[in-house]
Amino acid sequence: MNKEKVLSVLLFMLSLSFVVVPIIAAFSAHGWDPMATLLGDSNPIETQFGDLQNLNISENMFSVSAPTQGPNNTLIINAQFTSPLNFSIKIKDISGDGFSDGTRIGSVQLASEVEFPPNTTKNLSIICTPTQEGLNYIRDYVRLHGSLPQIQPKNARLSIDIYGIIVEGTFE
């Protein structure tokens, strides 16, 4: 065999070793466990979302105070929400129809998006813009009860941003 052939064989073996040696080294470093070798010891989804199964959700996490009067015949509904999650979320939108005892008052809309860092409590301001019918209902309600009526959302649309992934839902 001449020296050129020897060199060609050596170079081929060198190329092969750059593929074979790292594979053998990687597997042997993890005791030939294929899952640990390929995916490592950390599982980001398990780390970040594993606790969701044991999430302790209670009614105390969400409370709605009585509406207050806002500018231009609007009502402001303040809701307090405590995020039980160990990651940040952003409530981008809450919208829908506002009802009181089966009467449609008007439309409701979240004033501005609110970011919830992990396990924090924040206020959500929801603006209710009444229709003429809704205004008449509110006027009659105030005359009868001396306070503004409680408003419940219907046909609501909720939009949440989790790490840039948008989760949207519509509920009747």
Place this chain on the structure above:
Amino acid sequence: MDKINWGKLARTINWFGVIAGILMIVLPFAGRWWRLSVGTGAMDLATSPFGFTATAFGQTMESTFARYIFLGATISIMIAGLFVLLASLLPKQWWSARLMDFGATKVFWMAIWLVVTPLIGAYIVNNILPGGQTLTIFVVGAVITIVIAILFKFLARKFLKKLWSKRLMKLATNVLLMIAAMFIVLAVCVFAVGKFLPNGVQGLVSDAIPGGTVSIDVPYVSGSATTTFSMSMGGGQASVTLPINMGLMSGFALAIITAVFSILAWVYHPGPPEEEEKRKK
């Protein structure tokens, strides 16, 4: 002591190879080549043939396998760079052409694979996974490309006499064979989807979630797109939208420059001694 003729020496040096060799040694440290992100921090991946950084939901992802493979590629390209540099500085040595052959096309193939892999992946996700594709086009594509590659090889052996033209034809033939391999991979995917997912991903989703739909859109190598999963829940409707961004990074520009210089160096480089002797005769 003989006086060194610097002018003659400079004329024998393969300068394309000198530049290519230096760039190849530097390339592993010139940053990542391609990035992929889902949402804003849901998943971020930046990769090159020499390493990757990946985070998912704020957590860093590690893979020993990938780390070792990338380390192997880094050492390989640096040694290849060194070989190209040596071969270019001493092109008359008997080992010069062999070292050049070993190193010169490495970056070219790395760049090609880095573009082809996300391209083929996006094509599979966008067009094959939804189902309804027929095998014919991919099988015919593979056959035609292989026939052209064989024809190229035959023509090169028969008609090409110059070393540089033979080398270019060899490169073109290998590119064609790679395209044929792509067609074969796509054909296998179409077959597998037809066999195991007869209604495509849509069928899989609607079987798992009543009223569930999926609209898959993944960019090709570079760009933005959104993939949406929707489902019905009682009287309501829910959807999850994943914005996906991909792009080539600055490291890739240097890779292209390196690949161009490497190919020029390889084409320009004198052949092995037996070829040179044959040429002189």
